[in-house]
Every structure is written in structure tokens, then in C-alpha cells.
Amino acid sequence: MGRQRTTGRVRTLIEITLTDKDGGTHLHMRHSGFPDAATRDSHDNGWQSVFNNLSDYLDAEGSAGTLTVYGDARSTYVRTVRLALEEKGVRYTLKPVPPHSDELLSHNPFGRIPAFSDGPIDFYETRAILSYINEVFGGPNLIPQTGPTARARCEQWISLINCHAYDAMVRRYVLHYVFPKGKDGQPDRAVIDAALPDIEKQLDVLEQAYGGRDFLVGNALSMADLFFAPIVEYLGRFPESAAMLETRPNIRHAHAIMRARPSYAATQPELG
Ligand SMILES: N[C@@H](CCC(=O)N[C@@H](CS)C(=O)NCC(=O)O)C(=O)O
Known part of the structure; x- marks a missing residue:
């Protein structure tokens, strides 16, 4: 399935291939025809958000199956990350691991909480985690938009x-x-x-x-x-x-x- 799309004055092509796989459907999407790498990369966040929403729609566990916050709910920084996810309306799993535990260290070499993962992508440092959440998911922008x-x-x-x-x-x-x-x-x-x-x-x-x-x-x-x-x-x-x-x-x-x-x-x- 292919579809022409006009982004600004540029025509791009979105191709979606659906194939049977392991009793389910594998979706492959290719968006091509961008005039340059910067324009192409500027579409990353939008597509991430679309696929996260699709995963929520198709799967009862939704993004809670792929998004994990690691840490103790009493930590102020852990709560900051969770507040951001809640404000965005994004589902996630909180894995209550203590600082410096082996599991936490496998996501943050400094052992501090929170750590965060979106499937294979790992982050630590709350400001960095919030930056990712803010850009990748829809919902209110958590960075001021007024200049x-x-x-x-x-x-x-x-x-x-x-x-x-x-x-x-x-x-x-x-x-x-x-x-x-x-x-x-x-x-x-x-x-x-x-x-x-x-x-x-x-x-x-x-x-x-x-x-x-x-x-x-x-x-x-x-x-x-x-x-x-x-x-x-x-x-x-x-x-x-x-x-x-x-x-x-x-x-x-x-x-x-x-x-x-x-x-x-x-x-x-x-x-x-
Ligand atoms: N700069 C880190 C600070 C995280 C942090 O200090 N978390 C505290 C809990 S609120 C912690 O892990 N404390 C354990 C320790 O310092 O060893 C961030 O922004 O995420």
C-alpha cells in the first residue's frame, strides 16, 4: 500500500507493507522522498507518537508493555518522570527497583533512580528522560511555547x-x-x-x-x-x-x- 503525501511544498511517499508473521501481522512503514536529512529526521517524533498510539490501540497492555520507569515511587525524581507521562496520557509500567540494585545498574551505571526504557532505548537523568517523553509522545508540550x-x-x-x-x-x-x-x-x-x-x-x-x-x-x-x-x-x-x-x-x-x-x-x- 502506498500513499503520496504533501509535506509543506514537498511530495513524499508513505509505503506500508503488511505481512503475516507468527500468527500476527508485521507492519513495515517507509516514508521516503524527503528533500534532505533534516526534513526526514523532523518526522521521527511524529511517527514515534503514531506508533505508540497504535500499539495502545491494538494491544490491551499498550505502551505499558514497552515503556518502563525504574525506581521507587517515593523518589521525587521518579515522580517527576511519572508526572510527565501522566500529563501526556501515556501508559507505562513502574518497576519498583531500589537505587544501586543490579537491575537498576543495568539501566544506569551510576545507580540513581529513575531510569527509563522505551523498548530497547534506555535513558537516565530525569531532564533527559523528560526531553524524550516530551518529544516522542503527543499531548501537552511540557516546554514553554511562548518563546x-x-x-x-x-x-x-x-x-x-x-x-x-x-x-x-x-x-x-x-x-x-x-x-x-x-x-x-x-x-x-x-x-x-x-x-x-x-x-x-x-x-x-x-x-x-x-x-x-x-x-x-x-x-x-x-x-x-x-x-x-x-x-x-x-x-x-x-x-x-x-x-x-x-x-x-x-x-x-x-x-x-x-x-x-x-x-x-x-x-x-x-x-x-
Ligand atoms: N541527576 C539525577 C538525580 C537522581 C537522584 O539523585 N535520585 C535519587 C532519588 S530521588 C537517588 O537515586 N538517590 C540514591 C543515591 O543518590 O545514591 C536525575 O536527574 O535523575
């Missing part, structure tokens, strides 16, 4: 979280409450106290960034919100950071908006 300033601002907030805020808020604070390492099984006050000024400053900056809007960048949900929301969930659960949120109404407002989204409920981890 270069908004896009760079989105990257700025993600980088702030990855390079500084996760470290102060989660590694040097939340995790010391969750897995106390001080005397008599108590949280180590010195470590917590040292993190507090950094958390205050980061929250001040983010409070100002929200400016009373629903989202960190402009008026649409972006990846930046998906990185920050799972962290705010934890900040609300421990005394000093909960008090800091009390005096930051913009962050609380934006978090209430996130909490109301179906993606948030669908990824809520079970916390003791």
Missing part, C-alpha cells in the same frame, strides 16, 4: 533544582528526617540546621518566580513545575520547611493547583 525567554527560564528553574535545591531540600534536609543518622536514631540537627538557610533562600527565589501565577513559567504547566512539585510535597511534611511554606503563599497556591491535577493523584506515593 526563547520562557524556554530558558524553564531550564533555569530545572537547573536550580537539579544543582542546588534538591541537594539542600531533599538530600540535606528531608532525607535526614526520613532516614535519621544522628544519635539514638534522631535526625542530625547540625546537618538540618546547616541546610535551612539555603532552603530559605531558594524558596524566596521560587516564591518570587511564581508571582501569584499558577505555574513557574508563564501561564502553562511546564517541566519546571514537575521537578518542583514532588519536593514541595515533602517540604510540607517536616517542621521547619512547613513553617517556611506558611510564609510563601505563591508556592502554596501553585502547589494547590498541582495537587488538583489528576497526574498528581495518580503518582502520589504511599508515605508512612
Whole structure:
């Protein structure tokens, strides 16, 4: 079966061959006639999305049979990836493997969660995983569409979280409450106290960034919100950071908006 298609002013050819195979049907698709490699490659994402949708349509397990998120649901970064998939309306399987386990190491040599695979394609590092999800699947674009300033601002907030805020808020604070390492099984006050000024400053900056809007960048949900929301969930659960949120109404407002989204409920981890 062949079909001519006009892309812009260029005519291209889509050929689909269906053959019997192992009791099923093998589909081979060839899209040819592009004027150059860049135009050809720009069709990759669209076709990926079409075939993922086709797989969902034909197979009860759908993309959950090929898309896997590896990691613990309580991890903020794992939740960021899951939020992105939920926002896109893409089905996936969560494989609850701990950091540094053999299985995780086979997908990420550094042993951190999350890792992600789409069939034979593997990724680690949350920002990279989100980039793939955003481009390959349909649904809302998680990168701001309003111009270069908004896009760079989105990257700025993600980088702030990855390079500084996760470290102060989660590694040097939340995790010391969750897995106390001080005397008599108590949280180590010195470590917590040292993190507090950094958390205050980061929250001040983010409070100002929200400016009373629903989202960190402009008026649409972006990846930046998906990185920050799972962290705010934890900040609300421990005394000093909960008090800091009390005096930051913009962050609380934006978090209430996130909490109301179906993606948030669908990824809520079970916390003791
Ligand atoms: N830069 C990584 C960070 C991932 C990360 O730190 N994940 C935490 C859980 S939220 C983890 O694996 N911790 C275990 C460890 O650091 O050994 C990313 O963006 O995915």
C-alpha cells in the first residue's frame, strides 16, 4: 500500500507493507522522498507518537508493555518522570527497583533512580528522560511555547533544582528526617540546621518566580513545575520547611493547583 503525501511544498511517499508473521501481522512503514536529512529526521517524533498510539490501540497492555520507569515511587525524581507521562496520557509500567540494585545498574551505571526504557532505548537523568517523553509522545508540550525567554527560564528553574535545591531540600534536609543518622536514631540537627538557610533562600527565589501565577513559567504547566512539585510535597511534611511554606503563599497556591491535577493523584506515593 502506498500513499503520496504533501509535506509543506514537498511530495513524499508513505509505503506500508503488511505481512503475516507468527500468527500476527508485521507492519513495515517507509516514508521516503524527503528533500534532505533534516526534513526526514523532523518526522521521527511524529511517527514515534503514531506508533505508540497504535500499539495502545491494538494491544490491551499498550505502551505499558514497552515503556518502563525504574525506581521507587517515593523518589521525587521518579515522580517527576511519572508526572510527565501522566500529563501526556501515556501508559507505562513502574518497576519498583531500589537505587544501586543490579537491575537498576543495568539501566544506569551510576545507580540513581529513575531510569527509563522505551523498548530497547534506555535513558537516565530525569531532564533527559523528560526531553524524550516530551518529544516522542503527543499531548501537552511540557516546554514553554511562548518563546526563547520562557524556554530558558524553564531550564533555569530545572537547573536550580537539579544543582542546588534538591541537594539542600531533599538530600540535606528531608532525607535526614526520613532516614535519621544522628544519635539514638534522631535526625542530625547540625546537618538540618546547616541546610535551612539555603532552603530559605531558594524558596524566596521560587516564591518570587511564581508571582501569584499558577505555574513557574508563564501561564502553562511546564517541566519546571514537575521537578518542583514532588519536593514541595515533602517540604510540607517536616517542621521547619512547613513553617517556611506558611510564609510563601505563591508556592502554596501553585502547589494547590498541582495537587488538583489528576497526574498528581495518580503518582502520589504511599508515605508512612
Ligand atoms: N541527576 C539525577 C538525580 C537522581 C537522584 O539523585 N535520585 C535519587 C532519588 S530521588 C537517588 O537515586 N538517590 C540514591 C543515591 O543518590 O545514591 C536525575 O536527574 O535523575
